[in-house]
Amino acid sequence: MATCTLPDEYFEEFKTLKKERSPKNTAMVFMIDKSKHEFKIEETFVDISLEKLQEELSNTSPRYIVYVYKHTHPDGRQSFPMVFIYFMPKGISPAVAMTYSANKEVLVNKLEIMKSFNAETVETLTEPWLKEKLAFFK
Numbered sequence: 236m237a238t239c240t241l242p243d244e245y246f247e248e249f250k251t252l253k254k255e256r257s258p259k260n261t262a263m264v265f266m267i268d269k270s271k272h273e274f275k276i277e278e279t280f281v282d283i284s285l286e287k288l289q290e291e292l293s294n295t296s297p298r299y300i301v302y303v304y305k306h307t308h309p310d311g312r313q314s315f316p317m318v319f320i321y322f323m324p325k326g327i328s329p330a331v332a333m334t335y336s337a338n339k340e341v342l343v344n345k346l347e348i349m350k351s352f353n354a355e356t357v358e359t360l361t362e363p364w365l366k367e368k369l370a371f372f373k
Contacts, residue, residue, distance in 0.1 A: 238341055239267055262279070263300070285360040289357040293324075295326075296327070298322045300322055301348065302320055304317075316369060318348065318365070350368075
């Protein structure tokens with residue numbers, strides 16, 4: 236099982252997103268290019284809710300998602316937590332599942348994201364689901 240690398244151009248694109256701290260929900264979707272053994276950014280969606288992101292993802296393809304979430308606290312303060320979502324739908328080929336599973340931590344560590352969650356269906360990806368997951372970090 237080959238370990239994937241993140242090309243500098245994609246890492247720089249990620250660092251721009253990380254520094255930006257956009258006031259809008261943003262999703263950066265990564266995939267694995269199996270022929271090159273590299274992570275690549277498939278697409279970046281700006282001003283997208285998790286519910287809208289569901290429409291952009293396939294229930295037959297795993298993906299890694301970096302999501303910046305605009306969270307308004309009860310006292311009116313806003314924060315923009317960045318989370319890593321490992322999207323691994325059920326029923327995909329074992330070889331693909333193993334490739335994505337084996338490389339998840341490689342990408343999480345490279346991106347240095349502390350909040351990492353798993354999702355098995357696109358329907359899982361909702362704002363209440365994310366709020367529940369983030370509650371652990373309060």
